[in-house]
Amino acid sequence: MARLEPANVEIAHEIISRYPRPKSALIPLLHLAQEQDGWVSDEAMVHIAELVGCTPAEVIGTCSFYEMFKREPVGRYLVNVCTNIACQLLGAEDLLHHAERTLGVRAGTTTPDGLFTVEDVECIAACTEAPCLTVNYRYFYKVGPSDFDAIIADLRAGRRPTRCAAEPGEDGEIPAHGTLHRVRQSIPGDRRAGNADPDTAGEPAWLGAGGAS
Amino acid sequence: MSDIETPVTVRITVDGQPVDARPGELVIDAAERAGVYIPRFCYHPRMKPVGMCRMCLVEIDAGRGAALQPSCMIPVSPDMTVVTDSERTRKAQEGVLEFLLINHPLDCPVCDKGGECPLQDQTVAYGPGESRFVEEKRHYEKPIPISGLVQLDRERCILCDRCTRFAKDVAGDPLIHFQGRGSSTEVNTFPDEPFSSYFSGNTVQICPVGALTASSYRFRARPWDLEETSSTCRTCSVGCSVTVQSSRNEVLRQNGVDNDAVNWGWLCDRGRFDMESGRSDVRLTDPLVGGTTARWSDALGAAVAAIRATIEAHGPSSVALLGGARLTNEAAYAWARLAKGVIGTDDVDCQLGDGLPADLVLGLPRATIADACTPKGTIVLVGPDVKEELPVLYLRLRHAVVEDGATLVELGHGRTGLSRYAARTSYAHPGGDLVERARLVAKDLDESGPITVVFGRTSLAEDPAVLAEVAAIFLAKGARFLPALRRGNVFGALDAGLAPGLLPGRRLLDDAGPATAVWGSTPAAIGRDATAILTAAAAGEVKVLLLVGADPVADGPDRALAETALERATVIAVDTFLTESGTRADVVLPAAGPSEVDGTVTNLEGRVQRVNRKVTPPGTARPDWMIAVELADRLGVEFPQDPDALLAELGAVADGYADVASALDRNPDGVLVTGACPLPATPTARRAPAPSGSTLRLVLTDSLYDAATQTAQSPSLAPLAPGTVARLNPADASALRVEAGTVVSLASARGAVDLPVVVDDGVPAGAVAVAANQPDCQVNRLLDATWPVTDVRLEVRR
Amino acid sequence: MTEETVVAAGPPPIVRIVTQRFDHPDSHTLDRYVATGGYEALRKALAGSPGAVVDEVKSSNLLGRGGAGFPAGTKWGFTPPGVWPRYLVVNGDESEPGTYKDRQLMERDPHQLIEGCLLACYAAGLSQCFLYVRGEMALAQERVAKALNEAYAAGFVGRNILGSSFSVDIVLHWGAGAYIVGEETALIESLEGNRGMPRLKPPFFPAAIGLYGKPTIVNNVETLSNLPWIVANGADAYKQYGSETSPGTRMFALSGHVKRPGVYEVQHGVTTFRDLLYSPQFCGGIRDDNRLKMFIPGGGSAPWFFEEQLDLPLEARPVGAAGSMLGSGAIVVMDHTTDAVKACLRVVRFYARESCGKCTPCREGTNWLETILQRIVDGHGRPSDLDKLLDIGDNISPGPYPAASWTDGGLDAVPFPPRQTTICPLGPSSVAPVVSALRRFRPEFEAKITKRSVNIPLHVEREGTRV
Numbered sequence A: 001m002a003r004l005e006p007a008n009v010e011i012a013h014e015i016i017s018r019y020p021r022p023k024s025a026l027i028p029l030l031h032l033a034q035e036q037d038g039w040v041s042d043e044a045m046v047h048i049a050e051l052v053g054c055t056p057a058e059v060i061g062t063c064s065f066y067e068m069f070k071r072e073p074v075g076r077y078l079v080n081v082c083t084n085i086a087c088q089l090l091g092a093e094d095l096l097h098h099a100e101r102t103l104g105v106r107a108g109t110t111t112p113d114g115l116f117t118v119e120d121v122e123c124i125a126a127c128t129e130a131p132c133l134t135v136n137y138r139y140f141y142k143v144g145p146s147d148f149d150a151i152i153a154d155l156r157a158g159r160r161p162t163r164c165a166a167e168p169g170e171d172g173e174i175p176a177h178g179t180l181h182r183v184r185q186s187i188p189g190d191r192r193a194g195n196a197d198p199d200t201a202g203e204p205a206w207l208g209a210g211g212a213s
Numbered sequence B: 001m002s003d004i005e006t007p008v009t010v011r012i013t014v015d016g017q018p019v020d021a022r023p024g025e026l027v028i029d030a031a032e033r034a035g036v037y038i039p040r041f042c043y044h045p046r047m048k049p050v051g052m053c054r055m056c057l058v059e060i061d062a063g064r065g066a067a068l069q070p071s072c073m074i075p076v077s078p079d080m081t082v083v084t085d086s087e088r089t090r091k092a093q094e095g096v097l098e099f100l101l102i103n104h105p106l107d108c109p110v111c112d113k114g115g116e117c118p119l120q121d122q123t124v125a126y127g128p129g130e131s132r133f134v135e136e137k138r139h140y141e142k143p144i145p146i147s148g149l150v151q152l153d154r155e156r157c158i159l160c161d162r163c164t165r166f167a168k169d170v171a172g173d174p175l176i177h178f179q180g181r182g183s184s185t186e187v188n189t190f191p192d193e194p195f196s197s198y199f200s201g202n203t204v205q206i207c208p209v210g211a212l213t214a215s216s217y218r219f220r221a222r223p224w225d226l227e228e229t230s231s232t233c234r235t236c237s238v239g240c241s242v243t244v245q246s247s248r249n250e251v252l253r254q255n256g257v258d259n260d261a262v263n264w265g266w267l268c269d270r271g272r273f274d275m276e277s278g279r280s281d282v283r284l285t286d287p288l289v290g291g292t293t294a295r296w297s298d299a300l301g302a303a304v305a306a307i308r309a310t311i312e313a314h315g316p317s318s319v320a321l322l323g324g325a326r327l328t329n330e331a332a333y334a335w336a337r338l339a340k341g342v343i344g345t346d347d348v349d350c351q352l353g354d355g356l357p358a359d360l361v362l363g364l365p366r367a368t369i370a371d372a373c374t375p376k377g378t379i380v381l382v383g384p385d386v387k388e389e390l391p392v393l394y395l396r397l398r399h400a401v402v403e404d405g406a407t408l409v410e411l412g413h414g415r416t417g418l419s420r421y422a423a424r425t426s427y428a429h430p431g432g433d434l435v436e437r438a439r440l441v442a443k444d445l446d447e448s449g450p451i452t453v454v455f456g457r458t459s460l461a462e463d464p465a466v467l468a469e470v471a472a473i474f475l476a477k478g479a480r481f482l483p484a485l486r487r488g489n490v491f492g493a494l495d496a497g498l499a500p501g502l503l504p505g506r507r508l509l510d511d512a513g514p515a516t517a518v519w520g521s522t523p524a525a526i527g528r529d530a531t532a533i534l535t536a537a538a539a540g541e542v543k544v545l546l547l548v549g550a551d552p553v554a555d556g557p558d559r560a561l562a563e564t565a566l567e568r569a570t571v572i573a574v575d576t577f578l579t580e581s582g583t584r585a586d587v588v589l590p591a592a593g594p595s596e597v598d599g600t601v602t603n604l605e606g607r608v609q610r611v612n613r614k615v616t617p618p619g620t621a622r623p624d625w626m627i628a629v630e631l632a633d634r635l636g637v638e639f640p641q642d643p644d645a646l647l648a649e650l651g652a653v654a655d656g657y658a659d660v661a662s663a664l665d666r667n668p669d670g671v672l673v674t675g676a677c678p679l680p681a682t683p684t685a686r687r688a689p690a691p692s693g694s695t696l697r698l699v700l701t702d703s704l705y706d707a708a709t710q711t712a713q714s715p716s717l718a719p720l721a722p723g724t725v726a727r728l729n730p731a732d733a734s735a736l737r738v739e740a741g742t743v744v745s746l747a748s749a750r751g752a753v754d755l756p757v758v759v760d761d762g763v764p765a766g767a768v769a770v771a772a773n774q775p776d777c778q779v780n781r782l783l784d785a786t787w788p789v790t791d792v793r794l795e796v797r798r
Numbered sequence C: 001m002t003e004e005t006v007v008a009a010g011p012p013p014i015v016r017i018v019t020q021r022f023d024h025p026d027s028h029t030l031d032r033y034v035a036t037g038g039y040e041a042l043r044k045a046l047a048g049s050p051g052a053v054v055d056e057v058k059s060s061n062l063l064g065r066g067g068a069g070f071p072a073g074t075k076w077g078f079t080p081p082g083v084w085p086r087y088l089v090v091n092g093d094e095s096e097p098g099t100y101k102d103r104q105l106m107e108r109d110p111h112q113l114i115e116g117c118l119l120a121c122y123a124a125g126l127s128q129c130f131l132y133v134r135g136e137m138a139l140a141q142e143r144v145a146k147a148l149n150e151a152y153a154a155g156f157v158g159r160n161i162l163g164s165s166f167s168v169d170i171v172l173h174w175g176a177g178a179y180i181v182g183e184e185t186a187l188i189e190s191l192e193g194n195r196g197m198p199r200l201k202p203p204f205f206p207a208a209i210g211l212y213g214k215p216t217i218v219n220n221v222e223t224l225s226n227l228p229w230i231v232a233n234g235a236d237a238y239k240q241y242g243s244e245t246s247p248g249t250r251m252f253a254l255s256g257h258v259k260r261p262g263v264y265e266v267q268h269g270v271t272t273f274r275d276l277l278y279s280p281q282f283c284g285g286i287r288d289d290n291r292l293k294m295f296i297p298g299g300g301s302a303p304w305f306f307e308e309q310l311d312l313p314l315e316a317r318p319v320g321a322a323g324s325m326l327g328s329g330a331i332v333v334m335d336h337t338t339d340a341v342k343a344c345l346r347v348v349r350f351y352a353r354e355s356c357g358k359c360t361p362c363r364e365g366t367n368w369l370e371t372i373l374q375r376i377v378d379g380h381g382r383p384s385d386l387d388k389l390l391d392i393g394d395n396i397s398p399g400p401y402p403a404a405s406w407t408d409g410g411l412d413a414v415p416f417p418p419r420q421t422t423i424c425p426l427g428p429s430s431v432a433p434v435v436s437a438l439r440r441f442r443p444e445f446e447a448k449i450t451k452r453s454v455n456i457p458l459h460v461e462r463e464g465t466r467v
């Protein structure tokens, strides 16, 4: 619950270096903080403000705009049930109620064991697979009540959920909340074209070489 | 000449009437100039428009058909048609107001803004007759303090982005921000990080509802009980235009007025809130003689007796006058004439050894703020931290750099509030190579645009003669100078002649001209400056010391010298409060404060503006000019008997002030007094001894909040004084093995003080930066005003 | 590629351009991409001039797929001459209710998107590319990151691409959950690290003043994914498909009460809604052969269509003239069992939750609409609520709101787009379901209010809907 750890500071600097303006890295760095702690603490925001050169108030201004950033701890698994129109038409509200009933929580809250937080969310771009949900942003499609129970049982048991036609992520795992992706972009130094600085960059070389624009 | 000439006006139609707009002007402004007021909340003429509130929607047709458009975002274009009173416009505006009100608490009866609230007013003028909203309103905790000065009521907030835009774009302190999203958007600070901006009070002033209120004003008055007058802030030498509002003979509020030449409507918090001191219980209300309350006639009699006896026994230059930088021009003139024309002494100084040589200030070609802020021009800052000492000048300079492409070059002894906007900074070791650095900087200056040097003391612990050398370098580049002296009306005092060797109207003593004619006589020889006066008093040569709004003990650079001087001399003090110096005085005369006198003041540009009386002084306190007039009278000389007459006489002896009174009636933004005295020959500063390895060189600076009487006596401001710390470069801190918070003793050959350490890479290596005149520490114990620099030894206190 | 045969009285033949590799399980890898002709368009482009690519794309008349349907090549031409640098921002923030295509393109064929970005940068002189992926799309981010890493290693991206003087970095950036960030100026704000609040345009469009105040092209993922095929095969080949004004193909996500929901790539401009909903190649009809009640033709922001509009072609102009839009290629189908009031509430609630809060009418109005609708659904409606809903809508979007013509009621279509008192179209979008539902199904609202009937079934709960 703290500032970014040294390894993450290194990643942070690497991320910042990809943008012509450091503040552009704000959202990626907030994700990094959330990956480290599972949520975004005030200390992390202060640290990020230092890293990108703005005030903590500006960081919280951005952070609080975006739904994915949790400024209080949430469960290890964030279960986002889509209730938007396409899913609603195929039973999303029942799925949400089922989730609330079986986990014993209201949408927006966390189970006492700290394992699951259920949320009622807007369209997650899987409308043809309704009703659907994500667990830590890994998709589960056409989820009926028994599918839901199976997913929860698997997660509780520490197993990979298998029941659904799911797209869990490149490695098939569902890491703890905060780890959004396990593959990071990395630009090899010798392949890097470099940032286009808005104040100084001129006409790109290939236009001069290749022709008009 | 180009083929296409830019037209000077753009012809548009507003509600059927032809209107000549300026190119690039926004529709909302063009309409307003033509007498059509379009309602608005988020738009503020001194900030970039955001088009958020949608209140200013009107039908605009720029050739592609009429459509509702925010008039605060749309620049005029030729043949544009604007309709502000159509059915469609009316419905849209009514709709916006209804939307704004559905979540507004309507607690107008207990709201400070009630009665002067744009939301109330525009609801009456443009709103729906009734509310159709029957659901529960949004709720937030009622007012939360976002700083010591400002409270935020989020239920009342209409999210116009004015305060947040001000904080970020104008003040450069983005410490309040929108948080959340959609209908749960709120303005707030970061948790536990207050809105500690020097400019926070402006957000209260520009809030179009009662969401932001000033703690000092809450529930004190209803707007309709207030009487107001326009005036000029006298807290520093920028001279911001204000309105002073009072109720039942108490000044309750001071707001900024948009003076295009000066403050653009803004104030700093010190200037806004130090009017609180006016109603302090510890104001001086009656004269004191020997420490006990006396009648005016007795006190004036005692003063005159002491002066007369001393002149008779020891000659006029055994009487000296310090101070006057806090007076009106009229009072300054009266005191100058009293000292120089009646008593006959030239030992007069309105600065306390912390300023610049008067002839240098008055001799350099002067720039205005607008000159300094010329788009694409160059600003050279050689002087104090403008953010701390002349805050609204800081806003103007910041704007010039950030928005108008001016280039800022900073020379000094460490980071200031403006450094982050500087294209180049060059920090010298005090007593070191400032002159050399100035040469290097001057060599690279862009001379295609105007060059303005913002010019003042870089450290109060360094001989200002160095600065005369620096000035000469930039003078050779054709630069103009904006002198950065801090005290309220120091420039008016200088223009009135309250400095050694000077007479009113920026004239040298040997060029007495009209003053001799009006006064009869002027001093024969050039007198002493503040340090020399105090030295002479300490040596018993100056026997009577007149302190006019001056506190050399607390507020001068050399405390020990001032203490000895005041001990030996007979001291006559004129002040609003009993200062440290005042407690040592033989006669104390209570003076009227700001908002208690009429007159004029002159700002750092030489701009004369009016100050107006709003309330009467407490007890028997009298305007300073009147005290001088009475003393003169008792010394047998009749002075003009009111401010207008004094100003007229000032005009008669000082060319620049000749027609000021009538010019002021025509120019509410003030009248610029020009002219300069002959520039003195550039002295060569005494070279400081090379620093020794074991000592640190002191950099002494001012901070906005300090122990100055008006600030210390304003309950809102007193707690904001940051306290004294020793700021050290990280390299020095680690070499000396001290860290942040370590309490150290700083010792000079003169004295020692204990301070906690702050590690700050904005301080040059080998230096220690300390703020002067904080309530918790007498830093001026360390200085000898005759030293070229002050070296201190640092020891860790155990 | 696919054979072209004219089938009478059926949908035009299926042509797959952007989804051509979707059937391969490893479609997202560099190996598969290169093996199926990937990065050949880039080689071809680099062998010629940037201007040649611009000409090809302009001539293809490729329309933007993000919602506004603006011609891609024309947009490139809007950058002011001589102002550098210019940026490319890829809009992968797909969040419009019902929309599900960009995520597929990013997950299943990221190299195609990368090659499209490279072609755009090369052609329009864009010096740096930011690929903004919706925050919630973890797999898409991984696939794009992996593809970028592969492409950098193989010399397709970065410095001196394929040995040429063309150098550009593509930076993967990701969002954090805010629908409004899909709006291009909000996207730019977000990419600058700010709250995703739209900027007012006009006066300045991103192509003139965008990211960091510099000319910026914002293009949708699907738009860019079309470029490799167009450059490789030529504009003429592209224009063989689709209609003259809407050439090529386009992806549509069909969801809701249809037999076979799915994402289908179809010929643009010539295929009809009826084809998509009823043809066995696509959705195969309404579930349980129920009656169609209404459908949303272009994402949540689009006014609703009904049976009367089924034969309209999937083409911007006729759809706009009929009172709605193709928008983001999202068609949500609702059968006769659907509760129109609840459906309306659900869509309105989306906009209320997603309003950025900048404009008063949107921030307060969407919320108010939701509150009233919720009250009606909960059985506490008042008769005056219905006109109030319409009037609140009118204060967000003044004047007659776009709506489909309706033969029974004899109402004529009001063409799209709506007018607005707001900065961006999000606020006015919340009015679409209100006007659509109230115009067509007012009796249902009245029944809810007068009979307090809250139990019109929305759907039939089914266990095991998994395919």
Ligand SMILES: Cc1cc2nc3c(=O)[nH]c(=O)nc-3n(C[C@H](O)[C@H](O)[C@H](O)COP(=O)(O)O)c2cc1C
Pocket: C063, C064, C065, C066, C067, C068, C069, C070, C072, C091, C092, C093, C094, C095, C096, C179, C180, C181, C182, C183, C184, C185, C218, C219, C220, C221, C223, C224, C424, C425, C426
């Ligand atoms: C509220 C709103 C949301 C939008 N969301 C998206 C989106 O998620 N993805 C997208 O590509 N375009 C979206 N757009 C459209 C973009 O503003 C922009 O027109 C588009 O990205 C341009 O790309 P194109 O020319 O390739 O279509 C949205 C527009 C609005 C007004």
Ligand code: SF4
Pocket: C180, C197, C198, C354, C355, C356, C357, C358, C359, C360, C362, C363, C422, C423, C424, C425, C426, C427, C428
């Ligand atoms: S219409 Fe709504 S979403 Fe769009 S800018 Fe305004 S408040 Fe934000």
Ligand code: FES
Pocket: B039, B040, B041, B042, B043, B050, B051, B052, B053, B054, B055, B056, B057, B070, B071, B072, B073
């Ligand atoms: S005053 Fe123009 S939108 Fe607020």
